[in-house]
Amino acid sequence: MVTTTAVTAALILLAGCGGDDKKSDSGSENKGGETTTSATPSAPAVPSFDPPKAFAPAAAYPVMRDKEHQFSEEKSQSGIAGQVALIGRWTGLTGHDVADPNKTWTIKSAEAETTKVTDATKPVAVKVDGKDVALVAYTESDKGNGTQKPSGLVVVHWVDVMTGQKLAEVTAKVSTLQGTGDTAAGTPNVAAVAYDPETGQVAVGVSLMGSVSKYQTVYADPKTQKSTILPGMSPAAVHEGVVAGAPGPADPGGSAGTVVLADGASGKVTKQIPLKQASLKPLAAGAKHAYFYGDKDSAYDSGTKGQAIFVVDLSTGAVTQTEPAPPSDSNVQVECLADQATAVVCTTGTVQGSSLGIVGFDDATGKKAWGYTEDSGGRVVPRVTAAFHGVVYAQTEAQPVLLDAKTGQDLPSASSSSSPGSSETPSSGDTPSESDSPTGNESPGNGDLGLFNGKMASPAAVSAYGGVYGQSPSGDTGSVDLESVCIFLKPTA
Template sequence: MATTAVTAALILVAGCGGNDKKSESGSENKGGESTTTSATPSAPTVPSFDPPKAFSVAAAYPVPDYEGREMYDDTKVGMVGQAALFVNYRGLTGHDIADPNKLWQIKSTEAETTTVSGVTDPMAVKVDGKDVAVVAYAQSDKGNGTQKSKDLVLVQWIDVASGQKLAEVSTPVVAAGGPSVLHISGAQYDPETGQVAIGVASSAKTSTVYADPQTKKGTELPDVLPGAVHNGVVAAAKAESKENADDAGAVLVDGASGKVTKQIPLKQGLLRPIGGGAKHAFFYGTVYPKGGDEEVASLYSVDLSTGAVVKSAPGLSARDSGGYQCIWDQATSIVCTKLQPTGPKEILGFDDSTGKKAWGFTSDSGQRIVPRVTAAFHGVVYVQTEKQPVLLDAKTGEDLPSSNPSPGETPSGSPTSGASPSDSESPSGGGSESPGTSAGGNDMSLYNGTQMSPDAVSPYGGVFGQLPKGSGYGSNDVQLVSIVMKPTA
């Protein structure tokens, strides 16, 4: 069963790039728009909770590895509306959690002369009232005919219900000294408008690409990296004018025109964007004080409307933290954790409406364990401790009650040892066909039985990535297993 599951999945996901073949049960992939298989006349309904606070494992999808995959091409998972997603350099794949037979795929490129060197996580936005996934790729076009080589940022907006592209914007990035390898250096999005600000970097420069699904246009904002985007305004970090100038600061930029509307001097030696919400962008800065020999670290929030600044002191030194990374709950809270995986740890919560620190603690505080933050959604922070998934209140940082399985308990919907999924769990519903051989590729035998904190959440469920298990699923076969969970509370 396991080998059959991988074979079926390899055939399906090969459509994300290379020489793809048309599935006998699916529709032809024309122009890279979408490939769907075994679509049903009407999608079943699934329970929804906003936000979900408990989950049950429902499906396991293998993500096939492929020959020639780049070292940094790690598959990222996402959750938008009723679709569980995974994306890599080849493209974006979506599984409808209400109908496991329904699968679609969008390629990252159709041109053989275009290579991909970076991709964002799937971002969840609304466009014309539809649940839409946004992905951005850093690309290099080697040229075609008389066209010169160029670097690009490609942004795609996909309706997750239909698997169709609603918009696509390809923006050239002008690199000093000519084209070079681009890497994604951050991505911010506006869930209300679908606008995105994608940070890219190369050996020659850094810049931000702003793109809008309504106008279908993109603008390069040179020499800055994005901290937040909302209603066409991008807040970004600008580096020092020269070494030891200590004049790194923030700017507000009109995304469509690229015009800087406000300069915000923060007088930092190094300034990094770490995340943003609808009202504030957040930055981490360090500077060596005159006559001092140790960096002083600060956290800043910048109001997207006025440029007003709020300064906070992190609980850890610059040496111990190495910076911070933040996640927005798409409501009112920003949650940040230290960047370095070793040494003391810290978690912080900010109020997006004021830009002020609301709560926080470090591993040196002695009272609580600093968990690993995996996702945040509408007031809930989803975290993982060494023993179990935990929920935190995004506004206060306090633990929330959860009815998720206790450690060692088999979650509802997961297979017991040696058991196969029931007929009702099979995508075909007939019971005579293994889920691994169905159009969707669901194979619950891939699930290792340990439910983890979700990497992405929507009202309709969550998803997390699991490393393959067993010798039958080595690095030559499966890169990752996408574990999909339905909400139960």
Template sequence: MVATTAVTAALILLAGCGGDKKSDSGSNNNSGDKSSSSASPTAPSIPTFDPPKAFAVSAAYPVLKDPNELTVVEHADVALVGHVAVASNKKVLNGHDVTDPNKSWSLQATPATTTTVNAVLPPRAVKLDGKDAAVVIYSETDKGNGTQKPQGLVVIRWVDVATGEAIAETKTKTLDDKGGAGGAVYDIETGQVALGINGPPDSNGTTTSTLYADPATKKTAIVPGLDPAAVHNGTIAGATWPSSYRANDSMLALADGPSGKITKKLGHPQTSYDKIAGTGKHGYFYGKTYVTAKDKWDLGIYSVDLSTGAVAVTPLPPSNSSTDIAAWSCLWDEASTIACTGKTTYTTNGTDTMLGFDDSTGKKAWGFSNDSGNRNVPDLTAAYHGVLYAQTEAQNILLDAKTGADLPSPTPSGSSSSSDSPSAGSTPSDGSSPTAGDTPSDGSTPGTNPNSNLALFDGKLKAPTSVSPYGAVYSQGDPHNDYDTSNDLDSVCVFMKATA
């Protein structure tokens, strides 16, 4: 492991997957030619597996801190979009081609000095006209335009990861001045997005609404009073909000995204339906109803068919406390299965449970809990094309998405050859690296060719959080000290090459 001072020096030179420097390709931070002016070597081919079942650490890209952030630990969100690893924070979206270390790019969150980015949602991989694209969503405050009061904006940007150029962008005003947005769902085939925002009130006065955005038309629409769980081909599956606490008048619903209208209300009225997952076929919800006679909450996981509106329910054990009702989180394998983890009754002392749903029907296909024989529920981190990726206390594991059974997996190596990347202190011999303070007049941020720096990998392999046929990525904290403010390192984007 290199010394902290050496890593700090290296970080001035390396932007990588998540830094805030441009590559030495002479690219502009917002658009323009991203290619290098000098001849580049032929990109090496790397094997692909669909789905990958074994990995070897092949690259580690430093993610630099945003100097305007007061928080010590930020940890950028990372994703593998085809063969490009991307990382985002409130300042910049960066991409690094894992098949060619000479290709990287950087795209500013906002070029306007009068605009503040308050939050950024994790980047998501989609396809646009057959191209790999990343969707990134920003909550912003615009304080420009003379004497106007600050206004909130939700900015959705679709980026071609091969070039780092924005393909499409939408901007939508919100009722609050922070541009608050969250809970986005995506159509991976079209790039359409639906997310909750603070929008116009519905008939009950509820201001939580669904913002629908389409990259093909670059148009948006708002569905008042709807919380979205899934979107596909313009159809949104969501839930309406109750008129008051324990009102038992929340409903499941389908909406037409382009028109912003709810087309059908479904199922039985309940206290609430909390969205937990969405696919190309179904929206999934955690439903709860307060039963006065029993002084208990009836619970279940509900699915809504985006085509027919059919509703399927998987009952869960009831709870006698609203504050202890467990939260469920789910992942879609982008093929046939939704896998969910949570507690059956209480957040603090309930039984850890994992459930698998057949997405062709929306019905439960399998499940197990910590009380199921000799099995423990792992920490589910990713899902891809029939495989669930998870982490236990002892190791990283694979599960069959269709059955929930453990899959055998080859033992991955900690890292690839050190020749794959430069040492922590390596510097290009042509002297082209600018100093940390170099800033061009156009406001863009310069940098060097962001090659991988494997010295930043801490040797503790984690389960992936984003997977493609090329491999997987996850975010690692500063290997020296997560709370060290003396260097520029926020976190490390670790790329694991697929080996089987």
């Protein structure tokens, strides 16, 4: 991982981007969405490292503003599954094959005109039958038809990223809407999500606007294509069919400080584990244990405050407790990421943005493996952006950095220049052809690396084939129609 300077050569590598992709006349339509293909030979395989430890910017995908939701809080979210960069919007999911510039697909979030999307999860990578699959879930409001009342839905898509075909889709009704409009009682929004990277099973927690029971969790399985609703729960983990969560604080009859374990397929509660906390926030969506941030207050501890991370074994219900940082008088935010292997890393900070500490867990045992705070001599608490197969990817004020997920030690990263060297200089075969150049019918920039602002950041998602992150448009590339730019980083070591 290195700090880069401005790019001196703009290579048009890939065409199309985001929810507003314009398809060429040669594109073909499939059941799951739209795909752009070409008769030209496939591009060479993209380099891969498991895990990557150095990157170089290789492509930039412009993300156009969604005019329908331009006044909402909706923003595009970047992900990567295998060798396909993902851009998630309320309007749908777009995939860009980073090895083949001719392979781009888009799958809409909803087809019916009577359905309106109200929220979406970040696209994440899972395996289904050994395939690289993108998992994304949407909350939707269905206006209803005939004698059916309007309802709130959770819709989950599993997409084979190499073909752009939907492998499975599950729809679950979580509420009946009372009234009309975006703020009708019962309108669902995403509250939390947990998933199993090895099976694609997912638990989507939603909050219901103005409803008596504020929280519902939908468990869905791509193999059975069935769903189960777990009422009054916000999910923290799902692994091998077991779902862990905690009741929402506004749900009647539920204790916010109690962890609940349930069988996902049947919805049957198997264990209830009281932790005597005022509230429990779910953490670490892709982990094998359930991770919660607990907050004490006067309800349990005579007016004192304290914070802790609780790790719950999904098989036995055993609990370990870790103090993530020295107590703080300010409201504390905790963020955790799983590396889809054996580690989970959590960072704590104040809502004002001050870093407090970082702690790593062995996800095989649920026990703390390492950690340090802002007061530790000689080390800075970084902002963690991603974790993958034993490596933590993070950002400091100075540059992107790498940490060993098992020990917390700094990892060296190979150096690389953002300017093309002798081996990277475009050959005659690399020079954009007439057919590669943007036309009036394509999105501005059209995959042009010239949209890259020259300041490489730590990736927001990583696979063996590289990393991605979102960049704000800047300088001469800024446009009122350009919401952001998705930067693809190819692995170099």
